[in-house]
Amino acid sequence: MDRRELAAFLRSRRERIAPADVGLPAGPRRRTPGLRREEAANLAFISTEYYTRLEQARAPRPSREVLAGLARALRLSDAERAHLHHLAGAPPGPAPGPSREVRQSILDLLERLPQAAAIVTSAAFEVLAWNDLAAALMEDFSAVPRRDRNLVRRAFLGPRPDGRRLYGVSDVAEFARSAARDLRATTARYPDDPELAGLVAELLAGSVEFARLWASHDVAAEPVLCKTFQHPLVGPITVNCDVLEISGRDQRVVIYTAVPGSPSEQALRLLSVVGTQRMDVAR
Template identity: 85%
Template sequence: MDRRELAAFLRSRRERIGPAAVGLPVGPRRRTPGLRREEAAQLAFISTEYYTRLEQARGPRPSREVLAGLARALRLSDAERDHLHHLAGTPPGPLPGPSREVRQSILDLLQRLPQAAAIVTSATYEVLAWNDLAAALMEDFSALPRRDRNLVRRAFLGPRKEGRRLYGVSDADAFARTCARNLRATAARYPDDPGVTELVDELRTGSDDFARLWDSHDVCAETTLCKTFQHPLVGSVTVACDVLDISDRDQQVVIYTATPGSPSEEALRLLSVIGTQRMDVIT
């Protein structure tokens, strides 16, 4: 355990977090840059005395539970979390769970693609971010609770109406198979995450198709370069499907684009005007 380096690292991470970022009032008398020690301790669920001793290089070796609390309170990246563990003399264990925090630069990128529908998905296929055209093409994700934004849950357990599922995409079965295979790999990367375990259990219980795919132990996903959405207002929309990996967050940016000059491009242009104002939730 490197007490001096650990103390300096904790202090530097604490001082970079503004109180507003964690829902605390700034207040006119605040002199400390970033969070106060007692605030960081409260967020980490440890005593102020214990946290103070850590920052003064006088504390005992923190347990894994304390380190997890510190990483959460100080909003550490995966690399910073690993560094924290090494400074404390405790090798990092498995990642706590799939990241749900999308970098601001990625959020900005989505808004700079006005002619493409784009979403960001987590390692468990939760839609974390989207642009306006994606909301118009698929559905208004902002109107859904978090659990209903999960594409693998929708693929296997979602409502069906007139034979349509998963926004009427042409590759619904192939996408479902890919989800099951990728989710098995995700479960191996995050063996201790209760959210992943609960999702897998729910899918295995609620879908015989998922249970069969899960029991096959396949992890090789199928590649889809093109798919067609059946939209209730503009009809068929055929798009190229490109997936960009955000490796440090274990996330993916999915971008749907239509061939220039095609009817599908005209349909996307119309959707960009219609938006979600006149749309019901697609089932």
């Protein structure tokens, strides 16, 4: 355990987090940049005294539970989490849950696909990133709460704008079956992730269909290579669906493209111009 480096690392990560980032008021008397020690300790579910001793390089080696709390409280990336564990003399084990950190190169890739709708999803089916055309085709993900960006939750529990289930895709039944199978495999990879366990519990309680699929214990899923979106503004859009695995992240890039010269390609081009505007609302 490198106490001095661990102390400096914790202090640097704490000072970079604005109070507003974690729902705390800044307050007129705040002298320290970022969070106060007691705030970081509360977020990590440890005592302020112990956290202070960690930053003073006087504390004993933290347990894996404490390290997990610190990583969560300080919003560490995957690389930072691994570094924290190494400084504490406890090499990191498997990730506690699906990664939500998207590499910058992948974000750049999405923007370089102007004629394709593309999203990045986590192993738990949360939409983590998207380009403008995906927002126009599906929805403006930036305008909805994080929980509503989860595609498996949307498929089984809604909400269903305009009465459409999962953006009106033609393969929603096939997606539901595939998602339930994939999610079971994901829970086996991340058995200690409380958020993932909560998602499964919510789906079991709220959807008879999901409960039936979950009870089958199937884990293999057949990909659907073509689907049709029933878009409320431009009508049906048939697209090819290609999925690329992101190595080392347990994430996927999902790319929707239309056949060149088809009416669906024309509809996508129209959406790229319209964006997320509502053409049926007077301005």
